[in-house]
Amino acid sequence: MxxxxxxxxxxxxxxxxxxxxxxxxxxxxxxxxxxxxxxxxxxxxxxxxxxxxxxxxxxxxxxxxxxxxxDPSPDQKLETILNRLNSLQEEQASLLAEFREQLSDRE
Missing domain, CATH: 4.10.290 (Bacteriorhodopsin Fragment)
Structure with a gap:
């Protein structure tokens, strides 16, 4: 209670x-x-x-x-690589020409 x-x-x-x-x-x-x-x-x-x-x-x-x-497509990647290789080849050719010119100036 x-x-x-x-x-x-x-x-x-x-x-x-x-x-x-x-x-x-x-x-x-x-x-x-x-x-x-x-x-x-x-x-x-x-x-x-x-x-x-x-x-x-x-x-x-x-x-x-x-x-x-x-993400570029594979074709775009290949085209980019080819363009870079071409530009590098052109640069290499110009550097070789300049190198030969320097050698001819020394002789």
Whole structure:
């Protein structure tokens, strides 16, 4: 009958007064749990803010990569290689001519 007249808070307080060791253990566990919860929330907020700070750079890098890098077809690659080889061959021919001219000037 006495339990029916007490509120849940009063019942908890009376239980704590009758079981002080359990009350101390529960209080310590609650403080530790609160500390861990606050720490996890802080880490989560820090990570979210870091990602928000990085997002414009990541988006810009992604857009730049998508707009500038296009994989050429194999035919285009071959044409590019042939053009480079032709230009190198022409440069080599002009350098050889200049070398021969220098040699002829020495003699």
């Amino acid at each position: 006495a339990d029916a007249l007490l509120t849940p808070t009063e019942t908890a307080v009376l239980w704590g007064l009758h079981h002080p060791y359990w009350l101390g253990a529960i209080a310590i566990l609650m403080v530790i749990g609160l500390q861990v919860g606050v720490s996890l929330a802080g880490q989560l907020v820090r990570r979210i803010l870091k990602e928000i700070g990085r997002s414009p750079f990541s988006l810009g890098r992604w857009l730049f990569h998508k707009t500038t890098v296009r």
